Amino acid sequence: MTGTLAVAMIGHSFMGKSHSQAWRTAPRFFDLPLEPEMSVVVGRDAGRAKEAARALGWRDSADDWREVLERDDIDLVDICTPGNTHCEIAVAALQAGKHVLCEKPLANTVEEAERMAAAAAEARERGVVAMAGFTYRRVPAIALARRLVAEGRLGRIHHVRAQYLQDWIVDPEAPLSWRLDKDLAGSGALGDIGAHIVDLAQFVTGDRLAEVVGSLRTFVDERPVATDHAGLSGSAGTERGPVTVDDAASFLGRFAGGAMGVFEATRFATGRKNAIRLEVNGSDGAIAFDFEDMNVLEYFDHREPAGVAGFRRILATEADHPYVAAWWPPGHGLGYEHGFTHQVVDLVEGIAAGEHPAPSFADGLQVQRVLDAVETSSESRAWREVPA
Amino acid sequence: MTGTLAVAMIGHSFMGKSHSQAWRTAPRFFDLPLEPEMSVVVGRDAGRAKEAARALGWRDSADDWREVLERDDIDLVDICTPGNTHCEIAVAALQAGKHVLCEKPLANTVEEAERMAAAAAEARERGVVAMAGFTYRRVPAIALARRLVAEGRLGRIHHVRAQYLQDWIVDPEAPLSWRLDKDLAGSGALGDIGAHIVDLAQFVTGDRLAEVVGSLRTFVDERPVATDHAGLSGSAGTERGPVTVDDAASFLGRFAGGAMGVFEATRFATGRKNAIRLEVNGSDGAIAFDFEDMNVLEYFDHREPAGVAGFRRILATEADHPYVAAWWPPGHGLGYEHGFTHQVVDLVEGIAAGEHPAPSFADGLQVQRVLDAVETSSESRAWREVPA
Amino acid sequence: MTGTLAVAMIGHSFMGKSHSQAWRTAPRFFDLPLEPEMSVVVGRDAGRAKEAARALGWRDSADDWREVLERDDIDLVDICTPGNTHCEIAVAALQAGKHVLCEKPLANTVEEAERMAAAAAEARERGVVAMAGFTYRRVPAIALARRLVAEGRLGRIHHVRAQYLQDWIVDPEAPLSWRLDKDLAGSGALGDIGAHIVDLAQFVTGDRLAEVVGSLRTFVDERPVATDHAGLSGSAGTERGPVTVDDAASFLGRFAGGAMGVFEATRFATGRKNAIRLEVNGSDGAIAFDFEDMNVLEYFDHREPAGVAGFRRILATEADHPYVAAWWPPGHGLGYEHGFTHQVVDLVEGIAAGEHPAPSFADGLQVQRVLDAVETSSESRAWREVPA
Amino acid sequence: MTGTLAVAMIGHSFMGKSHSQAWRTAPRFFDLPLEPEMSVVVGRDAGRAKEAARALGWRDSADDWREVLERDDIDLVDICTPGNTHCEIAVAALQAGKHVLCEKPLANTVEEAERMAAAAAEARERGVVAMAGFTYRRVPAIALARRLVAEGRLGRIHHVRAQYLQDWIVDPEAPLSWRLDKDLAGSGALGDIGAHIVDLAQFVTGDRLAEVVGSLRTFVDERPVATDHAGLSGSAGTERGPVTVDDAASFLGRFAGGAMGVFEATRFATGRKNAIRLEVNGSDGAIAFDFEDMNVLEYFDHREPAGVAGFRRILATEADHPYVAAWWPPGHGLGYEHGFTHQVVDLVEGIAAGEHPAPSFADGLQVQRVLDAVETSSESRAWREVPA
Known part of the structure; x- marks a missing residue:
C-alpha cells in the first residue's frame, strides 16, 4: 500500500458495526492500494459515540458530523445513519471534497436522491467518488x-x-x-x-x-x-x-x-x-x-x-x-x-x-x-x- | 362394495391416461362403496378410440359422446377433452342424469362456466353429482x-x-x-x-x-x-x-x-x-x-x-x-x-x-x-x- | 401383444400388494409383448387368500402353492412370501417349468441361495427365466x-x-x-x-x-x-x-x-x-x-x-x-x-x-x-x- | 476489559491467517475480560514472517520461537505449525508459563500427545491454560x-x-x-x-x-x-x-x-x-x-x-x-x-x-x-x- 485513506463513519448502529468490520478486515485479506484508517466514528450522543469507538475499534469519536467534514485529515465519509439524514450529510461531504459511501436506500424521497446524484455528478468532475451501499451485490x-x-x-x-x-x-x-x-x-x-x-x-x-x-x-x-x-x-x-x-x-x-x-x-x-x-x-x-x-x-x-x-x-x-x-x-x-x-x-x-x-448515486436514484x-x-x- | 358405477370417459389423451389409471387403481387400494366399471372411452376418431380402449383398459369405445349419454348403463361421465367442449358435454350429461367429473379449467369462458354451474346446481336437486377436476388438492x-x-x-x-x-x-x-x-x-x-x-x-x-x-x-x-x-x-x-x-x-x-x-x-x-x-x-x-x-x-x-x-x-x-x-x-x-x-x-x-x-362446478366457476x-x-x- | 403370461402370486402381504399393482399397471403404460394375466393368488389361509384376490384384483385364489405349480395354465410364479420359504417354492416352480420372480433376499441362507441359483441355471437351459426382485434398480x-x-x-x-x-x-x-x-x-x-x-x-x-x-x-x-x-x-x-x-x-x-x-x-x-x-x-x-x-x-x-x-x-x-x-x-x-x-x-x-x-438368481446369491x-x-x- | 493478553502466534500459513482474523475480531464483537494483543508472529524465514506480520496485522515478527518463549511480555502462544512441531513448542511454552492454544491434531503420534497432555496437566497446577484447536465445535x-x-x-x-x-x-x-x-x-x-x-x-x-x-x-x-x-x-x-x-x-x-x-x-x-x-x-x-x-x-x-x-x-x-x-x-x-x-x-x-x-490437551490426546x-x-x- 502506498498511502492511507482516513475514514469517518457517521452512525454506529447495525450498519455501523457491519462497516467497521469491513474497514478493519479488508486490508488483511486483500492487497489494497491504500490503507484504510478507522479515524473517527460520529454519533449524536457524545458518550455513546465514544463507547462505539472503543467497541467497534475506531481511533476517535465525535458528535457533530459537520465539524468532522471540516477536518483535513478525513478522506472518506461513510454514512450509516437512517435514510432521512443521508441527503444532507452526503451532499455536504461531497462538497467538502470527501469521498462518500452511503448506505441504502440512498434517500427517503426521490427529490433528495436527485440532489444527491447531482452532487455526486458534480463531485465526480473533481475526482471525488460517491458509492451507494447495496452490499449484497x-x-x-x-x-x-x-x-x-x-x-x-x-x-x-x-x-x-x-x-x-x-x-x-x-x-x-x-x-x-x-x-x-x-x-x-x-x-x-x-x-x-x-x-x-x-x-x-x-x-x-x-x-x-x-x-x-x-x-x-x-x-x-x-x-x-x-x-x-x-x-x-x-x-x-x-x-x-x-x-x-x-x-x-x-x-x-x-x-x-x-x-x-x-x-x-x-x-x-x-x-x-x-x-x-x-x-x-x-x-x-x-x-x-x-x-x-x-x-x-x-x-x-x-x-x-x-x-x-x-x-x-x-x-x-x-x-x-x-x-x-x-x-x-x-x-x-x-x-x-x-x-x-x-x-x-x-x-x-x-x-x-x-x-x-458501481453502484453510483445515479444507480441509487434509479x-x-x-x-x-x-x-x-x-x-x-x-x-x-x-x-x- | 354393494354396487357398481359405470363410467364413460370422453377424451383419451394425457388426462384420459391419468384418469384411466385412477379408475383402475382406486378400488384396489381403497375400500370403495361402489365398484367403478371402466365401461367406455369416447373419442372423435373411432379407430383411435378403439386403440385407446385397449391401451388404457376400457371395455368398450365409441365415437359419439351424445349416443353414450343416452345409454342407460352409464352412471358417470368423465370429461377429459379440451376446455372448449366442456360446457356442452357436461350440461348434456347432467341433464341426462349422469354424474360428471370435469377436468379443469371448468370452461374456456366465464359464461360457459356459469351455465355449467347452473346445470350442476339444478342436477344436484335430482341427486346428481358434479365435480371439477382440480386434482392437486x-x-x-x-x-x-x-x-x-x-x-x-x-x-x-x-x-x-x-x-x-x-x-x-x-x-x-x-x-x-x-x-x-x-x-x-x-x-x-x-x-x-x-x-x-x-x-x-x-x-x-x-x-x-x-x-x-x-x-x-x-x-x-x-x-x-x-x-x-x-x-x-x-x-x-x-x-x-x-x-x-x-x-x-x-x-x-x-x-x-x-x-x-x-x-x-x-x-x-x-x-x-x-x-x-x-x-x-x-x-x-x-x-x-x-x-x-x-x-x-x-x-x-x-x-x-x-x-x-x-x-x-x-x-x-x-x-x-x-x-x-x-x-x-x-x-x-x-x-x-x-x-x-x-x-x-x-x-x-x-x-x-x-x-x-368439493370442488364443485361453482368452485370451478369462481x-x-x-x-x-x-x-x-x-x-x-x-x-x-x-x-x- | 401376441400372447398371454398367466401369473400365480404366492403371498399377498406388503410385497403382494406391490406386485399386484405392477402386474395390473405394466400393460397399460408399456407395450408389452405378452399380456400378463393375474390368474391366482396363493396364501396359507384360504379365506384370507380369497379376500386378497378380491382386494388385489386376482381372478382366483388358492391355499396350496404345490397344487398351483401343477396347473398347466400358469406360466410364471411370483414369490412374495417371507425368505424362509423362497428356496422350496422357487426350486419347485423352476422344476415345474414355471418362470419365477422371487422377492429379495433370495433366501435366508447362502446354502439355500446356492440351491436356488443352481436350479435357475438348470432351468435356463430349458428356457425358463428366474429373476430376483431387487426392485430399486x-x-x-x-x-x-x-x-x-x-x-x-x-x-x-x-x-x-x-x-x-x-x-x-x-x-x-x-x-x-x-x-x-x-x-x-x-x-x-x-x-x-x-x-x-x-x-x-x-x-x-x-x-x-x-x-x-x-x-x-x-x-x-x-x-x-x-x-x-x-x-x-x-x-x-x-x-x-x-x-x-x-x-x-x-x-x-x-x-x-x-x-x-x-x-x-x-x-x-x-x-x-x-x-x-x-x-x-x-x-x-x-x-x-x-x-x-x-x-x-x-x-x-x-x-x-x-x-x-x-x-x-x-x-x-x-x-x-x-x-x-x-x-x-x-x-x-x-x-x-x-x-x-x-x-x-x-x-x-x-x-x-x-x-x-438381471438380477439373476446368481446375482441374488452373490x-x-x-x-x-x-x-x-x-x-x-x-x-x-x-x-x- | 481490565487487562491485556499478549499473543505470539507460531506459523502464518492457512491456520495462521484464520487465527489472526479471530484475535483481531473477537474483542470487537464480544465483551472480553482481557484485550488480546497481536504481539508477534513467528516463522522460520525472517523475511516471510515480517511480511506475514504486515499482511495479517501483527505488531512484530520473529524467526525463533524459543526466543519468543523467553520474552516476559508474551502471555499466550498460539501454535499454527504442522503437527510434527506441536509437541516441542507446546511443552516448552507451557514450561515457560505461557498459555497455549494448539491447532489440531494435537500431535503426530500418541507418544507426543501424551507428553503434551502431561505438560498441560502439570501447567494447570500453575494456573496455565492449554487448549486444543478443534474449532468446528x-x-x-x-x-x-x-x-x-x-x-x-x-x-x-x-x-x-x-x-x-x-x-x-x-x-x-x-x-x-x-x-x-x-x-x-x-x-x-x-x-x-x-x-x-x-x-x-x-x-x-x-x-x-x-x-x-x-x-x-x-x-x-x-x-x-x-x-x-x-x-x-x-x-x-x-x-x-x-x-x-x-x-x-x-x-x-x-x-x-x-x-x-x-x-x-x-x-x-x-x-x-x-x-x-x-x-x-x-x-x-x-x-x-x-x-x-x-x-x-x-x-x-x-x-x-x-x-x-x-x-x-x-x-x-x-x-x-x-x-x-x-x-x-x-x-x-x-x-x-x-x-x-x-x-x-x-x-x-x-x-x-x-x-x-474444552477441548483440553487430554481431549486432544484421546x-x-x-x-x-x-x-x-x-x-x-x-x-x-x-x-x-
Whole structure:
C-alpha cells in the first residue's frame, strides 16, 4: 500500500458495526492500494459515540458530523445513519471534497436522491467518488450470477422473481423501532429490503424496470413504542404508537428488455429470516439464489441434453469465483459481513485508480424511482412508468 | 362394495391416461362403496378410440359422446377433452342424469362456466353429482397443508405466494399444440396451470381472491404447427402458425380475508419442469410446498421457541396423513397419478353417500372468474374486482 | 401383444400388494409383448387368500402353492412370501417349468441361495427365466445413475457410501413382527434392507464387494408379540418375546476394482423413513441419490471448470430417462410402486425375447454371500473375503 | 476489559491467517475480560514472517520461537505449525508459563500427545491454560447440536454417522504438499480431517469411542513435488515424489455408551468441498449437520405426533443460539472463520476466569488415541480397543 485513506463513519448502529468490520478486515485479506484508517466514528450522543469507538475499534469519536467534514485529515465519509439524514450529510461531504459511501436506500424521497446524484455528478468532475451501499451485490454467489448472465449463458431473459422475506415484526407486540417510522425510515419493507431486491434484480440482469404495479400493506397499525434501539427492533415499552410505514410490499414489473418481474418484500413472512431470493429464467439457462444459503448459486444450463440437465448447486467458494481467492479453500463459506468487506475493497481500489465503482448515486436514484413508482401505483391502483 | 358405477370417459389423451389409471387403481387400494366399471372411452376418431380402449383398459369405445349419454348403463361421465367442449358435454350429461367429473379449467369462458354451474346446481336437486377436476388438492402434502391451516396452526394469514413453473415451450421451435390455440384452450399458461394455483391457494387458505391485477405475455408469437399430439406438445411440422394464448401470466391478489397474494404461471421458467409452489405465511406459522418434491410439506411453527424453530420437512407418507394409510409404509412416496386416484375415491364415496365432494362446478366457476379478472386487468392495466 | 403370461402370486402381504399393482399397471403404460394375466393368488389361509384376490384384483385364489405349480395354465410364479420359504417354492416352480420372480433376499441362507441359483441355471437351459426382485434398480433415478457410470462419466470409482435408514422400530414397544424373527426373516436390517444397498451399490458401480468387515447390533432385545400382521409391523399384544435379528448393521467393504465402501442399514435412524442413500465418487464425477426424494439424481461432473461445477439436481422425469417415456410429462414424478411395474416390464420382455433379465438368481446369491460375510465378520471381529 | 493478553502466534500459513482474523475480531464483537494483543508472529524465514506480520496485522515478527518463549511480555502462544512441531513448542511454552492454544491434531503420534497432555496437566497446577484447536465445535449449529443432546432431547443415542468429505487431491497431478508427507503431517485424511469428525462426534454425543475397525487407502502413490505452499496444496513442479499418507480413511466405531458409529474422511470425494457431515439418531430425536450449509442444524423431534414431525431446518442465527447474539440479526449467516473467533472468546474468558475451556490437551490426546487405533486396526485388519 502506498498511502492511507482516513475514514469517518457517521452512525454506529447495525450498519455501523457491519462497516467497521469491513474497514478493519479488508486490508488483511486483500492487497489494497491504500490503507484504510478507522479515524473517527460520529454519533449524536457524545458518550455513546465514544463507547462505539472503543467497541467497534475506531481511533476517535465525535458528535457533530459537520465539524468532522471540516477536518483535513478525513478522506472518506461513510454514512450509516437512517435514510432521512443521508441527503444532507452526503451532499455536504461531497462538497467538502470527501469521498462518500452511503448506505441504502440512498434517500427517503426521490427529490433528495436527485440532489444527491447531482452532487455526486458534480463531485465526480473533481475526482471525488460517491458509492451507494447495496452490499449484497458483493456476495460471491450474486456476483457469480451477474457474471453468468453477462457471459450470455442465460440468453434472452424472460422472468425475474425476487423476494426479500423476513418475519421480525410478525408479532404485533414487536416494538415500534425507527424503521417503522416514516419520518426517519421513509418507507417500511419497500424501502428497507425491497430496495435490495430491486437493485439485485437490475444488477444481475443488467436491465432496468420500466414500469410497475404494486401493493403496500400495513398489517399491524399500532405497536408499543421502543425504549431502546438494540438490534433491529429494540425493546418494547408500555406506550403505543402508530406504524406509519408498510409491513409488506408486492409488485409486478416490466423490464425495459421485455422480461416479466415479480417482487415481494415483507417483514411478515413467518419462518423466513433473511430470505433474499432471486430467480432469473432465460432462453438458455436460469439461476436461483437464496441468502439463507448464501454460499450457493443454483445454475441451470438449458443447452445441455435434457437427460443430464439439472440445477447445479454451485458452492461459490472456489478461487475463481468473485472475491473468493482472498479467503479460504473451497467449501469454507463466507458470512453476511463479507459483502461489506468486498464493498470496501472495490471502493478503495476505485478511489486509488480514479474510477467510480458501481453502484453510483445515479444507480441509487434509479432504485428510488422504482420504489416511488411502486408506492404511487399502490395508491392509484394502476401501472406506473419508471422514469428512465 | 354393494354396487357398481359405470363410467364413460370422453377424451383419451394425457388426462384420459391419468384418469384411466385412477379408475383402475382406486378400488384396489381403497375400500370403495361402489365398484367403478371402466365401461367406455369416447373419442372423435373411432379407430383411435378403439386403440385407446385397449391401451388404457376400457371395455368398450365409441365415437359419439351424445349416443353414450343416452345409454342407460352409464352412471358417470368423465370429461377429459379440451376446455372448449366442456360446457356442452357436461350440461348434456347432467341433464341426462349422469354424474360428471370435469377436468379443469371448468370452461374456456366465464359464461360457459356459469351455465355449467347452473346445470350442476339444478342436477344436484335430482341427486346428481358434479365435480371439477382440480386434482392437486388431493396430493397428500397439499391436503395436509389444508388440514394444518384448518386446524388454525397458521393463525391469521398474511401472505400467499404461488407459482406454477414449467419450461416446455421455452424453445421457440416447440410446436404449436392445441394448448397454444385460444379457440381450443381458452387461454395459455393462465388457464392451464394458473388455474391450479388459484384453486390451491384458495383451497389451502379457505379464503378467496377478492381483487387482482395481472399481466399476460406471449414471448414467442409464431411456432411450427404440430403434426401429431403425442405428449404435451406433439411434433413440429414445417408450416408455422400464430400463438394465440399467453406464455406466462403474473398477478397480485388481495384475498377477502386480507392476505396478500403473488401468483405466477409460466411455461418459460427454464429448468423448472412442474414446479407448483405454494407458500403461506400466517401469524402463527407457515407452510411451503413444491410439486417437484411432491411428498414433502414444509411447516414452520412460529409458536415454538426461536432456538428450536425451523421449517420441518414433513414427509407426507405417514398413515395419518390424508389418503396415505391405503398405500405404503412411511417413506415410500407416491407419484403424480395418485392425486387422480384420490379424486376418484372422494367422488365415488360422495356419490354413494349422496354428498357432493368439493370442488364443485361453482368452485370451478369462481376460479374462472379469477382468471377472467386477471385477463381483463391485464388489458385495462389496473386492479379488478372478482365477483363473489 | 401376441400372447398371454398367466401369473400365480404366492403371498399377498406388503410385497403382494406391490406386485399386484405392477402386474395390473405394466400393460397399460408399456407395450408389452405378452399380456400378463393375474390368474391366482396363493396364501396359507384360504379365506384370507380369497379376500386378497378380491382386494388385489386376482381372478382366483388358492391355499396350496404345490397344487398351483401343477396347473398347466400358469406360466410364471411370483414369490412374495417371507425368505424362509423362497428356496422350496422357487426350486419347485423352476422344476415345474414355471418362470419365477422371487422377492429379495433370495433366501435366508447362502446354502439355500446356492440351491436356488443352481436350479435357475438348470432351468435356463430349458428356457425358463428366474429373476430376483431387487426392485430399486428400476427406479428411474437409480437406472440413470447406472447409465452415467456405464458411460464412463465417473471415471475410476474411489468411494461408495450407501445407507438404508428407517426408524419404524425405534420405539421399544413396537411389536415383534415376523420381520424380527430369525427363523422367518433370516436376518433383520441386514437382510431386509442391507440387501438392497449391497445390490444397488454393486449394480450402479458394475463392481462387486470383495471383502467386508461389519458389525450387527440389536438395541432392543425383547418386544411385545404382534397380534396381526397389517403393515410392516402389526399391532402389539401383551405377551413379550425375544428379538432374534439385528436392528442395525454397519460395514466397510473393499470392491474388487479398488473402491472403498461404507454401508449402514438400520431400523433405528430416527427421522429417516425410507432413506436409501447412495453416493459414488469417481475420478471424473460423482452421483448421489436419496429415496426420500426418489425422482432426483444428483450428478457432479468434475471435468467442468470449477467455477460452474456443482451437483446437478437432475429431475429424472425426462422422456430419455430410463422407463420415463411411458409415463407423464417432465416434472410429474413417479412413486414407490413404479419400480415394481418396471420390473414386470423387463421380466415380461425378457421372457418374450428368450433373454434373462438381471438380477439373476446368481446375482441374488452373490448378495447373500456378501451379507453372510458381514455377519461372520461381525462374529469374528475381523475382515472377511466374499467368495467370488 | 481490565487487562491485556499478549499473543505470539507460531506459523502464518492457512491456520495462521484464520487465527489472526479471530484475535483481531473477537474483542470487537464480544465483551472480553482481557484485550488480546497481536504481539508477534513467528516463522522460520525472517523475511516471510515480517511480511506475514504486515499482511495479517501483527505488531512484530520473529524467526525463533524459543526466543519468543523467553520474552516476559508474551502471555499466550498460539501454535499454527504442522503437527510434527506441536509437541516441542507446546511443552516448552507451557514450561515457560505461557498459555497455549494448539491447532489440531494435537500431535503426530500418541507418544507426543501424551507428553503434551502431561505438560498441560502439570501447567494447570500453575494456573496455565492449554487448549486444543478443534474449532468446528464452535460453529453455532454444532454448538446447538451439543446443547440439544445435552438437554436430553435425543434420548438414548443409537447411531452416529460422520463424514468429512473433500476432493482437493482427486486430480493425480495435484502437487505433493506438506500435508501429503508423513514426516510433517503424521497422517493424511485421517489425521487432518478425520480428527475433526472424531472430535465432533464425541463432543456432540458427550460419549467416547471405545473400539474401532478401519481402513486406510492411498489412491495415488506418487505426485509432482510442490514448489511453493500457497493455499492448501501449492503449485506442482516437474519432480515427482511418493505420497506417504492416506488419501482416505473409513472406520466403524463402538461408543462406550453403546452407540454405533460410521466414519469416513477423504480427500477424494469428488464434488464435496468441505462437507463435514454429522448425523446422530437417538431414541427421542435426531440431528443432522453439513458444513457446506454451515448455518443450519437439522433436528427431528421424535416425541411429536408423526403427522407433523419432520426434520426442522433450524437456521442457527437466532440470538439465543450459541455465540450468535454478538453478531447479526436472524438470517444473517456466519462463515468459516467465525468458529476461530469463538474459540478465542472462550479461551480468553477461560484464562480470565481461571478456568480451562474444552477441548483440553487430554481431549486432544484421546482423539489421537482413536486415530492411532484406526491406523493399527487397518494394519491388523481387526477391531482395536481405544485406551480410555
